[in-house]
Amino acid sequence: MNKIKLLWSNLRSSLWFLPSLIVAGSVVLAVVLVETDSNESDRWLAQWPRLFGAGAAGARGMLSTIAGSMMSVVGVTFSMTLVALAMASSQYTSRILRNFMRSRLTQAVLGIFSGIFTYCLIVLRTIRGGDEGAFVPNLAVFFGFVLAVGGVGVLIFFIHHVASSIQASSIIASVADETVQSIDRIFPKQLGHGAGEADDGPSPCDRAGLKWQSVLAGQSGYIQHVDNAALLRLAVKSKTVVQMERGIGEFVVQNTSLVSLALEAPPDSETTAALQAAFSLSRHRTLEQDAAFGIRQLVDIALRALSPGINDTTTAVTCVDYLTTILARLATQRIPSSHRYEGGELRVIAKGPSFQSLVAESFDQIRESAKGNLGMMLRMLGSLETIARLTDDLSRRQALHEQVEWLTEVANRTIESPHDRSRFEGRLGQVREALQTEPILSIHEPPTQA
Numbered sequence: 001m002n003k004i005k006l007l008w009s010n011l012r013s014s015l016w017f018l019p020s021l022i023v024a025g026s027v028v029l030a031v032v033l034v035e036t037d038s039n040e041s042d043r044w045l046a047q048w049p050r051l052f053g054a055g056a057a058g059a060r061g062m063l064s065t066i067a068g069s070m071m072s073v074v075g076v077t078f079s080m081t082l083v084a085l086a087m088a089s090s091q092y093t094s095r096i097l098r099n100f101m102r103s104r105l106t107q108a109v110l111g112i113f114s115g116i117f118t119y120c121l122i123v124l125r126t127i128r129g130g131d132e133g134a135f136v137p138n139l140a141v142f143f144g145f146v147l148a149v150g151g152v153g154v155l156i157f158f159i160h161h162v163a164s165s166i167q168a169s170s171i172i173a174s175v176a177d178e179t180v181q182s183i184d185r186i187f188p189k190q191l192g193h194g195a196g197e198a199d200d201g202p203s204p205c206d207r208a209g210l211k212w213q214s215v216l217a218g219q220s221g222y223i224q225h226v227d228n229a230a231l232l233r234l235a236v237k238s239k240t241v242v243q244m245e246r247g248i249g250e251f252v253v254q255n256t257s258l259v260s261l262a263l264e265a266p267p268d269s270e271t272t273a274a275l276q277a278a279f280s281l282s283r284h285r286t287l288e289q290d291a292a293f294g295i296r297q298l299v300d301i302a303l304r305a306l307s308p309g310i311n312d313t314t315t316a317v318t319c320v321d322y323l324t325t326i327l328a329r330l331a332t333q334r335i336p337s338s339h340r341y342e343g344g345e346l347r348v349i350a351k352g353p354s355f356q357s358l359v360a361e362s363f364d365q366i367r368e369s370a371k372g373n374l375g376m377m378l379r380m381l382g383s384l385e386t387i388a389r390l391t392d393d394l395s396r397r398q399a400l401h402e403q404v405e406w407l408t409e410v411a412n413r414t415i416e417s418p419h420d421r422s423r424f425e426g427r428l429g430q431v432r433e434a435l436q437t438e439p440i441l442s443i444h445e446p447p448t449q450a
Contacts (some may be wrong), residue, residue, distance in 0.1 A: 001206045008284060009224070013102045015081075015110065022111030023118050030122035033140035047385055056129025059141045063127075065317035066148040067085050069118035073155055074113045081106055082161070084166050091310075096171060097292075098284065099178070103165070116147045150157045168315045172298060176322035179294025181328050187333040212243070213266045214257040221281035222251050225289055228350070230278040231259075232340065235347035238263075238271060247351035249290040252281060257397060284330075292328075292353050295361050298323055306369040306376070315364070317379050323362045324383040331391040356399040359387075363403050372414040385431045401435055404428070 011017040085097055100106065123144055128135045164170055223246055235242040239263040246252050259275055261267055269273075285293040305312040310317035335355060340348040365379060369374035381404065388400045406429060415421050 005022065009288065010282075013098055015101055018104065018107035019111030019114050022108070022115045026115030026119040027122055028120045029143075030140060030330065033143055034123060034126050034137045037135075037137040037139055047389060056127050056136050057260070057274075059127050059136050059138075060124060062121045063124045063141065063144055064143055067117050067124065068111050069148070070117040070120070070151060071365065074110065074117065077110055077113060077155070077158060081110075084162050087166055088171065091299060091304070092168070093145065093304060095285075095297050095300060098286070099171075099174060099260045100165070102211065105158075105161055109154055109161075112154055113151060114149050116144075119147060120144050124159045146339075151190060160382065168301075168312075169318055172301060172315075172318050172322050173296055174299045176325055177302075178287050178325050179291055179298075182291045182328055183326065183333060186289055186291060187330070187335055205211045211262070211264055212260040214245075215259045215261065215267065215272050216255050216275050217252045217258040217279075217281070217345050219281055220252060220254045221282050221283055222280055223248050224282050224286050225280035227278040228348070230274070232342060234274055234278070236342055238267070239242070240345055241349065242275070243349040244351040249285050249292050252279075257372060263382060292358060292361055295358060298326075298363065299365055302366050303369050306366070306373070310415055313375050314374060316370070316376060320379050320383055322364065323409045327359060327362060327383075328390050330358060331387050331393075331396060355393075355396050359399050359403060364405075365377060367403075367407055367410055371410060372416070374415060374417075374420045377407060377411055377415075377424060378399060379423075380429050381431045386434050388431075397435065398426050404431055404435065 007320045081100075085100055086102060088096055101405075123137060123140045126135065126137055126140075164173075226248060228243070231242050231244075238261070241264070243260045245257045245259055251257060258279060261275075285296075287294050298319045302316040304310060305319070306314035311328075336350075338352065339346055340350060363384075366376070367380065370380070384400050384404055384407075388397060391397065411421070411424050411428075415424060
């Protein structure tokens, strides 16, 4: 099942799959319309000679012109797509290229132009005149004209789409939307019967002192997808506990530990193969189950914008705004426990992201790159305040409190202007006031790295 999902994800991300389907549809359409032309249809179409009265030579000339024009437009469309990809890669980050390639609109436009070209070739081949026995599929020829006019509209719309899609705000918003969808897919689902939020404490198996047997990865790559239901079924079937050694988005080296089983003897080859098949590994990360990858993309864009060579604070601020949107959605979600039970017994020890780790992923590197940048620091304070107001969870508020303290430490070291420092301290007071709820006041331990 994982292999099927991986194949489908790769097909969706390709620039050839959907266009190929559209081209195949255009071939079917051309054949159907040509076969539809008959003596009866000719008499019916003869009622509108100005629309359907083209001779063999005229029909050939028109279809030849349309076909040649469509191939030129296909070349222009490919060039525009490649230019957009190159600009996005150099100005933002190469990790967003897959988002452009996954665009159904871009794939459909390429397919439409290629389909019109193929349609014209098929119909053109059926036109006969003179000694060949005259046959002009007037309905198919007219429909070719309609497709050509529609193709002009598609080209204009595609130019507008490309101009809009390469804007920083559009790219950032698109990544954020996909990440929020990924969070909604992942965290409402709980496999087995866990208790409470995700935890990293010792498992009952650790206390029982059971022996762990490693199952090695069959190849190297990033974990794109994990079939949690399959892991639970295997654990129940084998009457053991499956512990994930690597989580979604992590890189696994071939012949290193992928999962561990609480068994006295190594698992048989069938169980090993089934456990390996529960993990989909590839050369790149995807957003299907990896919300941290979406955050990583936005952080990369912000870091590139804050670099001395670009110095685009506005784009970095936009990234922080959309990171706030993602974390605000996450702040209201219940993250299942890493210990998953079935029938009252522990069966799976999962490894996944926590709220604390995603907050750290969002702000740690940006905070260091924003040294001395008052605008960025103020926006980050506002972001942390917004997220804090959406949750009363003790550990989550503590993670936000630590981020505020670390940001304050950076500001004290790097903001030199007394006026700027005064503005920062005024905003800081508001944020700390928002954080001063009962859960925060009950914490006396020093901050620790999230």
